[in-house]
Amino acid sequence: MSEVVKIFELERIFADLVVLWWDTKLCHWNIDGHQFPALHPLFESQYNALDDLADELAEHIRALGLKVPGRLSEYQKLADLVEADPNGSADEMVYALKRDYDQIRQDIETILSKNSSSQAVVTIDLLTRICTFAMHTSWMLGSSLPPQ
Numbered sequence: 001m002s003e004v005v006k007i008f009e010l011e012r013i014f015a016d017l018v019v020l021w022w023d024t025k026l027c028h029w030n031i032d033g034h035q036f037p038a039l040h041p042l043f044e045s046q047y048n049a050l051d052d053l054a055d056e057l058a059e060h061i062r063a064l065g066l067k068v069p070g071r072l073s074e075y076q077k078l079a080d081l082v083e084a085d086p087n088g089s090a091d092e093m094v095y096a097l098k099r100d101y102d103q104i105r106q107d108i109e110t111i112l113s114k115n116s117s118s119q120a121v122v123t124i125d126l127l128t129r130i131c132t133f134a135m136h137t138s139w140m141l142g143s144s145l146p147p148q
C-alpha cells in the first residue's frame with residue numbers, strides 16, 4: 001500500500017462517521033420540544049450528508065484494495081466517539097452531536113498535519129471535505145444552542 005495515511009486511521013474515521021450517522025438518526029427520531037420543527041429536518045439533512053461521506057470513504061477504502069469494516073460490533077471498537085443519549089433534551093442532543101463533529105474535525109486535522117507532503121492526494125482531498133463538513137455542521141449546531 002503506497003498510501004501514507006494509515007488504513008487504521010481511515011477505518012477509525014469511517015467508524016466515527018457511521019456512529020455519528022446513527023446517533024443523528026436517533027436524535028432525528030427522538031427529539032421533543034419546541035425546537036422539534038427546526039431540528040428534526042436539520043438532523044435529517046445531516047445524516048443524509050454523513051451517509052454520502054461515509055459511502056465515499058468506504059468506496060475509497062475499497063479502491064485502496066482493502067475491505068470495509070462491516071459489523072456493528074466492529075464500529076463500536078473502531079470508533080472514538082461516545083454515543084449520544086437518545087433520551088436527552090434537544091440541547092443535550094445538539095451539544096453531543098457538536099462535540100462529535102469537533103472531535104472528527106480534530107482527528108482529521110491531526111492526520112492531515114502528519115501527511116501534508118504525502119502522495120495520498122485523493123485521501124487527503126476526501127478527508128479535507130469531511131473536515132470541512134464537520135466544521136460547518138459544528139458551527140450550525142452550536143448556533144442553535146443557548147449562549148454560554
Ligand SMILES: [Fe+2]
Pocket residue numbers: 028044
Ligand atoms: Fe424521518
